[in-house]
Amino acid sequence: MSKETSEQLVDDLEESRAPHRASDALFRLLVDTVEDYAIFVLDPTGRVSTWNTGAQRLKGYTAGQIVGRHFSVFYPDDEVLAGKCELELSTAAATGRFEEEGWRLRNDGSRFWANVTITALRSPSGALIGYGTVTRDLTERKLAQQSAVAAEARLGLLLESVRDYAIFMLDPDGRVASWNVGAQRIKGYDVSEIVGLHFSTFYPAEDVRAGKCEHELAVAAEVGRFEDEGWRIRKDGSRFWANVIISAVWGPDQTLLGFSKVTRDLTDRIQAEEARAARRIAEATNRAKDEFLAMLGHELRNPLAPIVTAIQLLQLRADTRMTREVQIIERQAGQMVRLVDDLLDVSRVARGKLVLQTARFELRSALTTAVEMAIPALDKQAQRLVVDIDPGPLLVDGDEARLVQVFVNLLNNASRYTPAGGHLALTVRQVDHAIVIEVSDDGVGIEPELLSRVFEPFVQAYQDIARTAGGLGIGLTLVRALVEQHQGTVSARSAGPGHGSTFTVRIPATQVSPSAPGVVEVQSPPSPAACRVLLVDDNQDAVNVLAEMLALLGHEVRTAADGPAALALLEAFTPDLAVLDIGLPGMDGVALATRIRALPQAAATRLVALSGYLSSAPRTGSVFDAHLMKPVKLQSLLDQITAARR
Numbered sequence: 001m002s003k004e005t006s007e008q009l010v011d012d013l014e015e016s017r018a019p020h021r022a023s024d025a026l027f028r029l030l031v032d033t034v035e036d037y038a039i040f041v042l043d044p045t046g047r048v049s050t051w052n053t054g055a056q057r058l059k060g061y062t063a064g065q066i067v068g069r070h071f072s073v074f075y076p077d078d079e080v081l082a083g084k085c086e087l088e089l090s091t092a093a094a095t096g097r098f099e100e101e102g103w104r105l106r107n108d109g110s111r112f113w114a115n116v117t118i119t120a121l122r123s124p125s126g127a128l129i130g131y132g133t134v135t136r137d138l139t140e141r142k143l144a145q146q147s148a149v150a151a152e153a154r155l156g157l158l159l160e161s162v163r164d165y166a167i168f169m170l171d172p173d174g175r176v177a178s179w180n181v182g183a184q185r186i187k188g189y190d191v192s193e194i195v196g197l198h199f200s201t202f203y204p205a206e207d208v209r210a211g212k213c214e215h216e217l218a219v220a221a222e223v224g225r226f227e228d229e230g231w232r233i234r235k236d237g238s239r240f241w242a243n244v245i246i247s248a249v250w251g252p253d254q255t256l257l258g259f260s261k262v263t264r265d266l267t268d269r270i271q272a273e274e275a276r277a278a279r280r281i282a283e284a285t286n287r288a289k290d291e292f293l294a295m296l297g298h299e300l301r302n303p304l305a306p307i308v309t310a311i312q313l314l315q316l317r318a319d320t321r322m323t324r325e326v327q328i329i330e331r332q333a334g335q336m337v338r339l340v341d342d343l344l345d346v347s348r349v350a351r352g353k354l355v356l357q358t359a360r361f362e363l364r365s366a367l368t369t370a371v372e373m374a375i376p377a378l379d380k381q382a383q384r385l386v387v388d389i390d391p392g393p394l395l396v397d398g399d400e401a402r403l404v405q406v407f408v409n410l411l412n413n414a415s416r417y418t419p420a421g422g423h424l425a426l427t428v429r430q431v432d433h434a435i436v437i438e439v440s441d442d443g444v445g446i447e448p449e450l451l452s453r454v455f456e457p458f459v460q461a462y463q464d465i466a467r468t469a470g471g472l473g474i475g476l477t478l479v480r481a482l483v484e485q486h487q488g489t490v491s492a493r494s495a496g497p498g499h500g501s502t503f504t505v506r507i508p509a510t511q512v513s514p515s516a517p518g519v520v521e522v523q524s525p526p527s528p529a530a531c532r533v534l535l536v537d538d539n540q541d542a543v544n545v546l547a548e549m550l551a552l553l554g555h556e557v558r559t560a561a562d563g564p565a566a567l568a569l570l571e572a573f574t575p576d577l578a579v580l581d582i583g584l585p586g587m588d589g590v591a592l593a594t595r596i597r598a599l600p601q602a603a604a605t606r607l608v609a610l611s612g613y614l615s616s617a618p619r620t621g622s623v624f625d626a627h628l629m630k631p632v633k634l635q636s637l638l639d640q641i642t643a644a645r646r
Contacts (some may be wrong), residue, residue, distance in 0.1 A: 564587065
């Protein structure tokens with residue numbers, strides 16, 4: 001600028017400001033005291049001419065440091081090189097004003113986000129005399145915006161990456177506006193397939209007809225939120241159990257923008273709850289069944305006890321006129337006892353109450369006993385049994401009586417399902433460290449679909465309407481339980497109906513060193529001497545027959561029907577042995593035994609519990625010397641008499 005031009009500019013300014021000097025002074029004071037805005041003037045070339053307090057606070061320069069310097073000092077280098085400063089001044093000169101937001105620099109080199117307004121200043125004659133610049137620091141707002149944008153981006157990324165939740169937006173009318181990966185995975189729709197469709201697409205037809213979708217949006221719009229669980233529909237038409245949360249989304253002016261919807265697939269939880277409920281029902285059913293079997297066994301044992309005892313009494317009397325009739329009764333009673341025993345044993349197995357009396361013995365003896373017990377059934381059907389047993393030792397550690405029960409059940413089962421005149425085979429071999437027992441027949445066989453279930457309770461092969469095979473369908477269940485308790489296995493095979501069956505039992509063999517003792521035969525004890533016996537039972541038939549049988553053997557017997565009557569007898573009668581029914585009316589057997597134990601005269605009396613219940617033995621063990629099950633066998637009672645006389 002030439003000296004003449006500069007002087008002319010000053011003259012023009014002086015001339016234009018002369019009438020307003022007082023107001024200019026006030027305006028200058030105002031500008032200088034403003035601290036929140038940087039307000040300064042640039043000359044026509046962009047050099048700083050004035051500097052207020054706000055500019056010093058905002059940009060960090062004092063007036064002495066900045067006046068006379070070009071305003072490009074406030075701009076990042078890349079913008080200066082790009083000619084941004086010249087562009088802003090030329091735009092302001094051409095249009096009167098330039099405004100923008102961008103990064104600016106402070107004296108210490110730090111950046112701040114500025115809103116900048118540059119206004120062209122002209123003299124009354126229209127000559128450009130400079131530029132008025134107003135700068136505001138909007139860094140906090142900018143950072144907040146950036147943070148919001150970043151948060152929105154992160155949220156979008158988060159929602160997009162969530163796979164376990166269907167998260168999407170609905171417009172105010174309920175049409176899908178957004179769709180995440182979780183929604184695609186759970187509901188099966190691709191984003192291009194579902195956006196724009198109404199969300200009722202996910203609901204069963206009956207819910208749509210009932211207006212459930214409209215109701216959910218109305219509740220969410222009214223109270224802000226709606227939550228529900230129910231069945232929803234996937235793209236393929238399958239149903240899933242969903243937890244759904246719908247939230248209303250409002251704009252700043254309280255305009256309803258739409259709804260956010262979050263859906264979780266809870267089908268696995270529902271199925272697990274249903275499975276647990278079904279398991280609880282099944283367990284309750286099994287408990288009820290076990291309790292029923294235990295009660296049934298008890299109730300059946302009560303009438304069986306006097307029947308079996310009466311048979312034994314008739315045999316003791318040796319009344320030959322009744323021999324045939326007694327044999328019939330004995331056989332049928334024996335069959336009933338076996339059925340009851342099987343029922344009770346199955347109940348014991350189910351409740352974990354079956355305990356083995358384990359000892360080492362020769363398995364051949366158990367097999368021989370089983371064959372002897374099965375022969376009557378075979379003879380009745382004119383069936384032939386071929387027995388083929390290895391000649392070597394067949395030692396096992398187990399419960400001999402229970403293994404006899406296994407083999408009798410298998411032989412009886414084979415006989416039951418084999419027609420008259422059929423053939424059975426019992427084959428026994430030692431293979432490696434196991435004894436393998438096979439019972440085979442040429443009977444009706446087993447259907448393939450039944451083969452895998454043949455050891456389940458109450459499962460039976462087809463029988464004709466007359467049920468000629470009979471049975472309860474629990475014998476094989478008991479076989480499997482007893483074999484498994486001996487650490488063995490049992491399996492069945494059949495070529496199908498009409499081709500017979502084979503049941504194979506594998507039991508671990510006992511390996512005995514040459515120096516180990518063999519099986520020792522035990523001599524039966526001699527018949528007991530006369531004994532004083534007290535029988536207490538509310539079943540008069542049972543107690544009377546049992547008393548008569550013991551009296552025939554030379555024993556002195558007293559009977560009572562309940563606890564008070566028994567205690568009254570003990571005032572004049574001191575028994576060597578007292579056999580007490582557990583289920584007595586009023587004072588039960590345990591309470592009566594406790595009272596007897598307290599009597600000085602009965603200190604040496606042997607107390608024996610008698611019951612048809614499976615669970616009585618553990619409860620009575622602390623007060624009784626022994627426990628017998630109904631129907632009691634004569635030999636078992638004689639054994640107790642022998643023990644009482646020692």
